[in-house]
Amino acid sequence: MDFALTEDQVALRDTVRELLAAQCPPDVVRAAWPAGEPAALDGLWDALATMGVFGAAVPEEAGGLGLDETDLVPLLEEFGYAAVPLPVAETATVVAPLLAAAGDQRLPAVLSGATRVALAGADRLVPYGARADLVLVLTDTQARLVAPEPEPVLPTVDGSRALTRLSDATGELVTDDPELVSSARHRAELATSAQLVGLGRRMLDLTVEYVGQRRQFGVPIGSFQAVKHHLADALLRIEIAAPAVHAAGWALARRRPSRATDVSMAVVLASEAAQDVARAAIQCHGAIGYTVEYDLHLYAKRTWALAAGCDVDAHLDRLAGALDLKEEPA
Template sequence: MRFALTEDQLAFRDAVREPLSKGWDALAELGLFGALVPAERDGLGLAETDLVAVLEEVGAAAVPHPVSATAFVAAPLLAATDDPRLADVVAGRTRIALAGPGGLTPFGGHADLVLHLDGGVARLGPAAGAPVSTVDTTLAAVLGAASTGAAPLTDDPALVAAAARRAGLAAAAELIGLGRRMLDLTVGYVRQRHQFGAPVGSFQAVKHHLADATLALEFAAPSVLAAAWAMEHDVDAERAVDGAVVLAADAAHAVSRAAIQCHGAIGYTVEYELHRYAKRAWALEASCDTGARLDRLATSLDLKETSS
């Protein structure tokens, strides 16, 4: 089995780059919010594997809007439940954020509705809550958007589980995109930054840092595409998604550390562009609950804790 992008998937990835820089309306014109919606419901009828590269681009751009939550999580769930609000979502007139643990909702300040996936029930309600400070200020997060005030959308365990897996897969893909963006910035910097009469990128220590970061990303990226395939074909999807999220989070974290260190003093300057991507990666990593995912993976593999 070969987990690689097709020409059509690469073309869709390339097509989304310019709209990502232009904003929400441009993405709606491209049809991104209906990508996973069946064609008979005015969508593009694509599959999860078709969106992986696009979600990586969303991550690489550190978009300050709930693009993934709306297009990859909420829209297919609304389509599966025949919700009449789907038309407005596909057209880009309604933005939906995804509630996280403890009532913290990233992009809640930029959303019209909030999707809650808890207790085996999917609920959809108005965006509400008090603004809260986060490491990534572009998240416009709100706190206190409780699911109790949201109307039930479905209690079908299969649909709720699929939505939760899509949320994890979207986070993993975005983390890969963020990692690649940070790596590109760093490689460009060490090529032009000179010390002792030579580019710092020619120093062995810098090469080793960037090689390790590249290896982590290249190892994690195929697992994300494989998880999308597992979801699309319903083959051990939960374990595949958990593995992809853990690998992508570890890779993005490793790249952010290497990127900041290889940039030297400017890497610690919060106004520098690198921090836009590093902080988004840290915020995403924190929301992924990798500890619980590792526990599930251990259980699925029948790994028992041993005392030393």
């Protein structure tokens, strides 16, 4: 039994963390919003490509780093922590490994960053669709790559995601190997969960810093028990979700029989934890947390956007099925 990060995992995570601290500060996330300057994102994309992040979970012989889902989770948390406004998590976790497994010729261009691929979610909604050259669509049985028509950017809670809706999801078949498709779907769920853990950490860090400085009644508001208890609970939620997400990554990497339910657990815990942390963070900030000038909203809105795609009900169904629980007929 051993559930510690290896030295290599810590080193890679720290490298990514430093890169994102420099290349993806709140200003860059803001630049991704409609009124911003999206060219500011190019440097971030190129830096991540150069570091080899897109090929992290691609075998070395296919030009990647040869890592697995266990190694990816700490990186995904960092992508969430920084609210990276590009389909980085999707590329590294879903797109590149799938193209590699399917032997798709477009892999090298994806790894180099030359081709940007977004991942379609439910209802053909495509986060970062307006910034992508191609869109990967996962159905129950197939993975297809679509060269999207120019679509309007949809008004959405998280304007940094340049969300579009695919009008035509036909594209061309990448694979209909059920194993590859189901792995890709599980990986997408893992990516969302791990980013939500990272987002939770970011919102909590911002809040801890703020309540330590903001003074009312002559003292920092962080000295009040009511505030402390909110934040202690927020930390607990994150600390409980994080190991479950990492364990889900391990279960996918090892192809454990329980992997589908492990991922479902991760989704339920992480999405609800991050949403609770968002609420606590906004509440403990007071009015400043309810502005767009302060940075907190960037991370809270990403949280809500990711959580919206989680379909917790479906995961509870999956878990109930695995536990052999029977619902009374409606």
